[in-house]
Amino acid sequence: MTKEHKILLLIAMTVMAFYLFIVGTPIMADDGFHYEGFTEKLAKGVVDFKSYYGFMGLSILAVPFFWLTGSHLSIIYTSMILVLLSLPLAYLIPSDMFKSKQAGVYGLIIFLLTPYPYTTLMRGFQEGALLFFILLIIYASINKKVWTPLAWAYGGIVKPFALTLFPLFIGNIKSKKNITFLIIGLSFGLLYLVISYSQVGHPINNAAINSYQGNFDPGNPPPLVESFTIGVKGPLRIVANLLLAYRKIMVSPFLILVGIWVLWKRKDFKYRNVFIYSIFLNFLLLSLMTFSFSKYLLPATTLISLAAIPFIMKHRWAMVMFLADSITVFLPIWNYFGHNYWANVGIYWIPFYLGISLFAYDRLFSKYRSDSYA
Secondary structure, three states: OOHHHHHHHHHHHHHHHHHHHHHOOOOOOOOHHHHHHHHHHHHOOOOOOOOOOOOOHHHHHOHHHHHHHOOOOHHHHHHHHHHHHHHHHHHHHHHHHHOOHHHHHHHHHHHHOOHHHHHHHHHOOOHHHHHHHHHHHHHHHHOOOOOHHHHHHHHHHHOHHHHHHHHHOHHHOOOHHHHHHHHHHHHHHHHHHHHHHHHHOOOOOOOOOOOOOOOOOOOOOOOHHHHEOOOOHHHHHHHHHHHOHHHOOOOOHHHHHHHHHHHHHOOOOOOHHHHHHHHHHHHHHHHOEOOOOHHHHHHHHHHHHHHHHHHHHHOHHHHHHHHHHOHHHHHHHHHHOHHHOOOOHHHHOHHHHHHHHHHHHHHHOOOOOOOOOO
16 A cells, blocks of 8 residues: 555545544434344343344444443444444455555545445444455455454354355365364354354344234244245345335445446456355345345445446546446435434535545546556
8 A cells, every 4th residue: 555545545534533423423223222232231241132133243342342431322333443444445455456556546435435334333233344344354355364264254243144255265265274264263153143042042033024023022033934035026126226226225326237247248357256156145145035125235235346446447437427326325325314313414425525535636646546457
């Protein structure tokens, strides 16, 4: 990373810290109460899957923050920290993947223009943490880190959709050290499931919407199999969750279409096959669920967005289209979530302004522009 880009990254992290910690107003809601409740019980030495539903990876990470502050918003502030830590990963992954410093800047821009994770964390949702682990798994995989299975396994207990990324690194599991880390990761996940099963009678205290009636009873969840079904609606929802902005999608539909086109056409892309396998697994998992949200596609949309970077680097018109199309992503999320946590729509769009500023800087002033990969 060049000195220039270190400064850009520091500016981005500072602006996002100001955006989240200072001008944003977190308000716990819905599932967040369960995640926070688990954190506070665990901080007192009590593991309680029976009283709280959901995947508790973020809740476990939030325990030290609760010990230090006693805040009843510990999971939210922990997610904010993970979002800030995601920014270096968003730069490093495309920079390493495409051997281009400019690609790293475009990775930052895409992260900033993916508002759902850093918006909904303000109500206690986990997508900010999930995106951090998705990026960590991708970074570790492309750099062949021996600890990749640990990040993968832990990401799976934040949200199980992270587990669909195992094709990225499974081919690197060759040495005894790699296998050891894989066994440790799997053992940790198994321990989590065993403890949950011992308390609630099911390995996962969670269920998809429409798999139960009435209020959800965390002490008596329905069998996990009832969260899944086979039908035509599942695949159709995937298309809708990728492209229809009113469903509060993750990223610009234009960028998704570009990324899919690149994965189809660019057979020389080093990571093409493992990206496609992981995306397929994410699609398959979601297509079988009784109910789906766009956020469940976060692993796939992240990979597709990364694949699109060479194209938008090469074609300025494509980058302009991506920026313009991102307006359709921000507006529904502001209308549904964002207005609860930021004073006005102008403030809410700070990451969007920052993304445009990074693009303008790269096109006008950067000394390190390189379109060689594209």
